[in-house]
Amino acid sequence: MPIREQQRLDPVEREGIIAREAVSFFAEHGFEGQTRELAKRLQITQPLLYRYFPSKDALIERVYQEVFVGRWRPSWEKIITDRSVPLEARLIQFYREYAEVILTYEWIRLFMFAGLKNLGLNARYLKMLRERAFEKLVEEIRLEYGRPSIRDLPITVLEIEMVWGLHAAIFYLGVRKFIYSMPLETDVNSIIDAKVATFLSGIHTVLPAKETV
Amino acid sequence: MPIREQQRLDPVEREGIIAREAVSFFAEHGFEGQTRELAKRLQITQPLLYRYFPSKDALIERVYQEVFVGRWRPSWEKIITDRSVPLEARLIQFYREYAEVILTYEWIRLFMFAGLKNLGLNARYLKMLRERAFEKLVEEIRLEYGRPSIRDLPITVLEIEMVWGLHAAIFYLGVRKFIYSMPLETDVNSIIDAKVATFLSGIHTVLPAKETV
DNA sequence: ATTATTATTTATCGATTGATCAACAAAGAG
DNA sequence: CTCTTTGTTGATCAATCGATAAATAATAAT
Numbered sequence: 403m404p405i406r407e408q409q410r411l412d413p414v415e416r417e418g419i420i421a422r423e424a425v426s427f428f429a430e431h432g433f434e435g436q437t438r439e440l441a442k443r444l445q446i447t448q449p450l451l452y453r454y455f456p457s458k459d460a461l462i463e464r465v466y467q468e469v470f471v472g473r474w475r476p477s478w479e480k481i482i483t484d485r486s487v488p489l490e491a492r493l494i495q496f497y498r499e500y501a502e503v504i505l506t507y508e509w510i511r512l513f514m515f516a517g518l519k520n521l522g523l524n525a526r527y528l529k530m531l532r533e534r535a536f537e538k539l540v541e542e543i544r545l546e547y548g549r550p551s552i553r554d555l556p557i558t559v560l561e562i563e564m565v566w567g568l569h570a571a572i573f574y575l576g577v578r579k580f581i582y583s584m585p586l587e588t589d590v591n592s593i594i595d596a597k598v599a600t601f602l603s604g605i606h607t608v609l610p611a612k613e614t615v
Numbered sequence: 616m617p618i619r620e621q622q623r624l625d626p627v628e629r630e631g632i633i634a635r636e637a638v639s640f641f642a643e644h645g646f647e648g649q650t651r652e653l654a655k656r657l658q659i660t661q662p663l664l665y666r667y668f669p670s671k672d673a674l675i676e677r678v679y680q681e682v683f684v685g686r687w688r689p690s691w692e693k694i695i696t697d698r699s700v701p702l703e704a705r706l707i708q709f710y711r712e713y714a715e716v717i718l719t720y721e722w723i724r725l726f727m728f729a730g731l732k733n734l735g736l737n738a739r740y741l742k743m744l745r746e747r748a749f750e751k752l753v754e755e756i757r758l759e760y761g762r763p764s765i766r767d768l769p770i771t772v773l774e775i776e777m778v779w780g781l782h783a784a785i786f787y788l789g790v791r792k793f794i795y796s797m798p799l800e801t802d803v804n805s806i807i808d809a810k811v812a813t814f815l816s817g818i819h820t821v822l823p824a825k826e827t828v
Numbered sequence: 829a830t831t832a833t834t835a836t837t838t839a840t841c842g843a844t845t846g847a848t849c850a851a852c853a854a855a856g857a858g
Numbered sequence: 859c860t861c862t863t864t865g866t867t868g869a870t871c872a873a874t875c876g877a878t879a880a881a882t883a884a885t886a887a888t
Binding site (some may be wrong): 437 | 874877878879883885
């Protein structure tokens, strides 16, 4: 008898449920996934989606917000700049926590779907990542090695490229797992630790000269 | 007057033209791109596509062949194993040539579209890459450092993971450029040279012990 | 208990999409 | 020049998709 009664939910709750399921749904099928199929997964009818979101694009925009904005942790910026902790430990902690968020089925696939569709979303996100993480990170490295601040001597292409390399190594783990469907045979954290170590031992070669006066 | 006469081409030629344009078209729009739009780019009518390919999926399958099978160069395997050339030079030459092929708009995007759609294509391709390149590469490194052959001592997860890291760094350049639409500020070859150097200087730490009796 | 509000469903529209079939036209065979 | 072959097009089908409007039913208000 109690198979399933019709649900009549509070609008805020319903909207949240739809948004959450949309994240999972579009991550799986891409943004060309059909609203009817999404509705079926939600056990509601398709027109009801349009009661809560004016269009499919609006729903997709909400998915972006939910994942790429909503999952950013401001505490990460503090981790990087907390000079009471050794630099390597800071990097490891940051990348471990960051990896925990982006190395998920939803994050990786949605980011790639968004890129292929191309609105400026990815470039915009990565610009933010550069400002909030990459640049702070290089500044800390400069300080560690007794080099001038990035305020006095702008970040070089090579420095940023080294950071990109580290970022790529981690991100690609997610690509292998969630896009290529290849099981990872290794512990992610240990890879991160190793990559951070190699990164730090290699970066001094591209740092600007010590004396610049 | 000579605006455009109706073309009546030889079937083999027409099929080739369609296949080539399909590569470009699906790389841009993904596999959900419409056959009518593809036909318009070819300046033919949409039903003509079905004279040469029984279905859209068959055309897509042809695109896979064209790009992922057709662009592989057997000479790459020779480059890696040519012991008359120093190891680092071999790696640099291989990765420069390989990058020249895969770091293109069509290759990168089609590979990603295929991954997200997921047939086993990507895993299959990467399995081939592992066998034809990665494993040979590790074997050469083992030899260079006086370690046992991979026939005697199987490749370790860490060794492969190091190669993945190098691969990721290069592949990600293409992702940034062709999926995120971010202009690369650096010369690709110089990045490859640097990555290969870092790779080689780091790999000995994960190589198996010298004495294994 | 009756009414008002609104969350949800049913029915449907208009546009799009992969695919099919008969008609047309360009080239070669005789 | 006529006939045959076949590359190409025009017309159209059936299914699918985002979106809209009216009908229904659950909850709150009086």
